[in-house]
Amino acid sequence: MELLKKSALELRDLLDKREVSSREIVETYLKRIEAVEPKVKSFVTLTAEEALQAADKADEMIKEKKAGLLTGIPIAVKDNMCTYHVETTCGSKMLENFKPPYDATVVANLKETGVPVLGKTNMDEFAMGSSTETSYYGPSRNPWDLERVPGGSSGGSAAAVAAMEAPLALGSDTGGSIRQPASLTGIVGVKPTYGLVSRYGLIAFASSLDQIGPFTRNVADSAALLNLLSGYDPKDTTSLPHARPDYMQALGKDIKGLKVGVAKDSLGDGLDKEVAATVKKSIDAFASLGAEIVEIELPHSEYALATYYLVATAEASSNLARFDGVRFGHRSQEEKDSVTMFKHTRAEGFGPEVKRRIMLGTYALSAGFYDAYYLKALKARTLIKSDFDAAFGKVDIILSPTTPSVAFKFGEKISDPLAMYLSDVFTTTANLAGIPAMSMPAGLTTNGLPIGVQLIAPALGEEIMLSAAYALEKAVGTFGLPTLEV
Amino acid sequence: MPLEDYTIVIGLEVHSELMTKSKLFCGCSTSFGSEANSQVCPVCLGLPGTLPVLNKKAVEFAVRAGLALDCNIATFSKFDRKNYFYPDLPKAFQVSQYDIPICQKGHVDFIVNGEKKTVGVTRVHLEEEAGKSVHSGATISTSDFSLEDYNRCGIPLIEIVSEPDMRSPEEARIYMETLRNILRYAEVSDCKMEEGSLRCDANISLMPKGATKFGTRTEIKNMNSFRAVQKALEYEAIRQAACLDRGEKIVQETRTWDDAAGVTLPMRSKEEAHDYRYFPEPDLVPIVLTTEYIDKIKNDLPELPVAKFHRYITEYALPEYDADLISANKDLATYFEAVLENYKDAKVVSNWLMGEFMRLLNEHEVEITDVKVKPKDLAKLFELQDKGTISSKIAKTVFEEMFISGKDPETVVKEKGLVQISDVSEIEKIVADVIKNNPDPVAQYLEGKEKVLGFLVGQVMKFSKGKANPQMANDYLKKALAELK
Numbered sequence: 024m025e026l027l028k029k030s031a032l033e034l035r036d037l038l039d040k041r042e043v044s045s046r047e048i049v050e051t052y053l054k055r056i057e058a059v060e061p062k063v064k065s066f067v068t069l070t071a072e073e074a075l076q077a078a079d080k081a082d083e084m085i086k087e088k089k090a091g092l093l094t095g096i097p098i099a100v101k102d103n104m105c106t107y108h109v110e111t112t113c114g115s116k117m118l119e120n121f122k123p124p125y126d127a128t129v130v131a132n133l134k135e136t137g138v139p140v141l142g143k144t145n146m147d148e149f150a151m152g153s154s155t156e157t158s159y160y161g162p163s164r165n166p167w168d169l170e171r172v173p174g175g176s177s178g179g180s181a182a183a184v185a186a187m188e189a190p191l192a193l194g195s196d197t198g199g200s201i202r203q204p205a206s207l208t209g210i211v212g213v214k215p216t217y218g219l220v221s222r223y224g225l226i227a228f229a230s231s232l233d234q235i236g237p238f239t240r241n242v243a244d245s246a247a248l249l250n251l252l253s254g255y256d257p258k259d260t261t262s263l264p265h266a267r268p269d270y271m272q273a274l275g276k277d278i279k280g281l282k283v284g285v286a287k288d289s290l291g292d293g294l295d296k297e298v299a300a301t302v303k304k305s306i307d308a309f310a311s312l313g314a315e316i317v318e319i320e321l322p323h324s325e326y327a328l329a330t331y332y333l334v335a336t337a338e339a340s341s342n343l344a345r346f347d348g349v350r351f352g353h354r355s356q357e358e359k360d361s362v363t364m365f366k367h368t369r370a371e372g373f374g375p376e377v378k379r380r381i382m383l384g385t386y387a388l389s390a391g392f393y394d395a396y397y398l399k400a401l402k403a404r405t406l407i408k409s410d411f412d413a414a415f416g417k418v419d420i421i422l423s424p425t426t427p428s429v430a431f432k433f434g435e436k437i438s439d440p441l442a443m444y445l446s447d448v449f450t451t452t453a454n455l456a457g458i459p460a461m462s463m464p465a466g467l468t469t470n471g472l473p474i475g476v477q478l479i480a481p482a483l484g485e486e487i488m489l490s491a492a493y494a495l496e497k498a499v500g501t502f503g504l505p506t507l508e509v
Numbered sequence: 510m511p512l513e514d515y516t517i518v519i520g521l522e523v524h525s526e527l528m529t530k531s532k533l534f535c536g537c538s539t540s541f542g543s544e545a546n547s548q549v550c551p552v553c554l555g556l557p558g559t560l561p562v563l564n565k566k567a568v569e570f571a572v573r574a575g576l577a578l579d580c581n582i583a584t585f586s587k588f589d590r591k592n593y594f595y596p597d598l599p600k601a602f603q604v605s606q607y608d609i610p611i612c613q614k615g616h617v618d619f620i621v622n623g624e625k626k627t628v629g630v631t632r633v634h635l636e637e638e639a640g641k642s643v644h645s646g647a648t649i650s651t652s653d654f655s656l657e658d659y660n661r662c663g664i665p666l667i668e669i670v671s672e673p674d675m676r677s678p679e680e681a682r683i684y685m686e687t688l689r690n691i692l693r694y695a696e697v698s699d700c701k702m703e704e705g706s707l708r709c710d711a712n713i714s715l716m717p718k719g720a721t722k723f724g725t726r727t728e729i730k731n732m733n734s735f736r737a738v739q740k741a742l743e744y745e746a747i748r749q750a751a752c753l754d755r756g757e758k759i760v761q762e763t764r765t766w767d768d769a770a771g772v773t774l775p776m777r778s779k780e781e782a783h784d785y786r787y788f789p790e791p792d793l794v795p796i797v798l799t800t801e802y803i804d805k806i807k808n809d810l811p812e813l814p815v816a817k818f819h820r821y822i823t824e825y826a827l828p829e830y831d832a833d834l835i836s837a838n839k840d841l842a843t844y845f846e847a848v849l850e851n852y853k854d855a856k857v858v859s860n861w862l863m864g865e866f867m868r869l870l871n872e873h874e875v876e877i878t879d880v881k882v883k884p885k886d887l888a889k890l891f892e893l894q895d896k897g898t899i900s901s902k903i904a905k906t907v908f909e910e911m912f913i914s915g916k917d918p919e920t921v922v923k924e925k926g927l928v929q930i931s932d933v934s935e936i937e938k939i940v941a942d943v944i945k946n947n948p949d950p951v952a953q954y955l956e957g958k959e960k961v962l963g964f965l966v967g968q969v970m971k972f973s974k975g976k977a978n979p980q981m982a983n984d985y986l987k988k989a990l991a992e993l994k
């Protein structure tokens with residue numbers, strides 16, 4: 024248990040001092056997974072063998088002093104990132120047996136650095152959902168309360184880190200899919216600037232919104248993992264060519280004089296009282312650290328959710344059209360002719376939420392509706408972006424709740440899509456604007472459920488965001504992780 | 510009313526594969542005729558998670574094509590997705606350009622029935638090729654199975670959309686031929702209709718002569734040769750005229766050309782037309798070009814047919830007819846100019862190319878680029894003729910042998926013993942034999958029927974197996990006959 028409680032950077036220290044080997048760490052985590060996985064169900068696929076091999080390679084690298092910051096420290100990877108010859112299901116029946124012939128760029132980077140991959144984590148089908156309840160493989164559970172959801176869509180990755188099944192995990196965030204589960208499971212989750220991390224090998228939900236990012240137990244680990252993930256990738260021409268800073272350097276800086284923006288109406292109606300109180304506490308903590316709290320306006324935020332659900336579904340309707348049973352994935356046995364095969368393949372392979380969003384997106388792009396829906400959404404997106412541009416003229420970062428409420432119970436929202444979509448009310452704006460945002464633990468409810476707060480920074484403002492988060496973490500403290508009585 | 514009383518309105522959408530070495534968004538080879546599915550990768554197979562990376566060469570080729578068509582080149586253009594399901598379209602969308610194409614507002618000029626014609630080019634845009642389907646039955650929905658070859662999938666294409674400026678099927682064919690010449694000159698496409706690297710769809714409608722409002726149009730697909738373009742449009746014009754004459758309305762629809770039957774057949778109606786749900790491709794950044802980049806391509810553009818035509822007239826003093834015929838064909842023009850590097854009389858060369866050369870090309874069904882005769886060897890052949898080593902008649906025989914074997918003319922002449930007989934004593938000997946063996950014609954000649962001389966010269970040539978110097982044969986025959994008077 025002692026080893027499990029270490030952060031990634033603490034493990035780095037132990038590895039460098041040779042007090043522990045990567046193999047020992049991986050074995051410890053595999054044992055933990057064996058013990059708690061039946062309760063948490065974070066993983067869809069475990070890759071124990073590969074992880075142990077990678078650990079041995081990492082130990083070699085450490086011995087040869089070729090270790091990077093995270094060499095030898097295991098990670099869990101969301102199941103929408105392609106892994107060479109290892110099932111990559113996207114939480115869907117459609118890709119039940121899909122083994123990609125290539126690695127996603129982020130996965131290739133992990134392998135090259137000697138970061139053992141423990142397995143592929145559960146997710147809402149094709150990243151569409153906020154609870155993992157839409158996964159074809161069944162939901163993951165929130166380690167803080169197994170009757171509650173871990174959030175989504177990267178719920179499996181969040182649950183794995185919170186359940187101490189992995190010190191690190193990768194998620195993807197299209198409208199909050201890293202930040203919302205991080206908030207619900209009491210860990211740190213970062214959605215980087217659009218283009219900071221390569222999307223090559225990330226099975227697309229909405230190409231203009233998707234970003235891969237870290238799940239960690241604390242802010243410093245996120246900075247370390249972001250160092251590894253971030254970089255220009257010639258295989259992804261939307262990745263940014265800018266030189267990447269060392270995010271570790273951002274940690275521990277004095278934030279006196281930092282201007283923290285709080286949107287006027289972000290603590291208003293519909294927000295859980297305990298969440299509101301925790302956000303206020305974080306505001307006070309910033310103030311006590313010498314930051315200046317500035318009230319800002321984001322007048323078009325109220326259109327963000329509608330805009331998001333048009334842009335994201337429109338792109339998804341096109342991105343998911345390739346699942347036709349011709350070249351890979353599920354293929355219907357109804358093979359009367361190609362067209363029948365297409366229809367049945369898609370009818371059988373996709374779950375109801377994916378179908379709903381494909382239909383919404385197809386509708387939004389259809390002749391006669393395009394101007395009223397998709398084009399309008401693009402215009403609203405521009406306005407939302409300008410709101411942030413204006414706000415960041417006055418402040419360095421923005422603080423807000425991550426989610427309107429803490430982890431909810433299974434079944435509570437799954438039958439009411441609109442209620443579920445409201446989980447994203449604070450998170451979609453950052454995706455629409457392409458700017459970085461993160462969620463970090465800031466308190467617990469009286470029932471002992473984690474509450475997260477969100478920090479938002481201007482494009483490529485990861486350093487200032489992480490430095491503010493690191494300072495806030497110091498001020499509000501950490502809240503531990505559930506042991507799950509093992 | 511007869512077809513002559515209608516104005517035919519035709520616009521063409523031409524697709525041309527760009528001859529880049531690799532595909533538009535991945536590194537796969539574009540070569541033709543390889544084993545099915547041997548030139549594919551995760552990107553062009555549309556595997557989940559893959560992303561496109563734009564081939565810069567394809568952009569350059571599209572710009573070059575646009576410049577050759579005198580288009581405005583956009584410094585900002587973008588890609589869009591055209592969504593539809595088909596098994597040969599792996600991503601179920603084609604990456605194309607919708608509202609902001611890379612080139613706009615150009616034109617194609619050509620001569621039809623002696624008149625100069627200009628057809629506007631609305632736009633040229635860049636897009637990716639789909640794969641190739643083979644169905645077990647007649648159509649996809651009536652087939653038990655379909656086979657897919659994705660080698661072609663992702664090859665860069667340009668689509669060239671014309672204004673509805675053509676007024677006859679013949680103009681449409683000549684437009685296509687001219688366009689092919691320009692694209693080949695610009696070295697952006699090999700434009701082989703038989704391999705599908707050049708294809709076209711046509712929109713055609715009729716309106717009464719003098720009217721200004723276009724009639725309802727039909728779209729014709731599946732015309733796989735220049736001849737088919739003209740034939741299909743001729744058929745369709747007659748069909749539409751007959752419909753209108755019967756008082757029927759033209760149904761706006763897509764029709765397919767059945768080349769064997771020589772008819773157009775309905776394919777799908779307007780109602781069945783796809784809604785492609787175009788939207789900006791989020792996986793690619795816009796194409797941003799600098800004016801310096803465009804200017805550089807413009808400066809590097811090879812000489813185009815129109816410029817060559819004028820140069821041939823001014824520089825080589827070729828007649829317009831010769832200049833037009835040779836400049837219109839890039840390969841022929843290249844060959845022509847290569848011969849001229851070693852031989853100065855352009856008219857001799859153009860005569861030969863338009864005559865013997867073309868005759869043998871057609872007879873042996875050979876492409877100019879595959880001709881075995883080296884241009885410098887053809888120049889040498891002309892020199893041998895000028896020096897009197899061979900006669901013009903023998904030159905044709907030598908050329909035919911060169912055409913088949915690829916040997917140089919001197920070797921052919923030596924091997925076949927085709928050196929012209931210019932030796933006086935030898936000619937005199939042949940002349941004497943001819944006179945001796947043809948007493949009647951000789952008698953007729955001596956009686957004043959001078960026309961018979963031609964026959965006797967012919968006999969000398971025949972007797973010498975064509976090797977006698979014709980001028981000498983003529984002179985010495987006359988001289989010998991005069992002595993008999």
Ligand SMILES: [Zn+2]
Nearest residue numbers: 535537550553
């Ligand atoms: Zn390829």
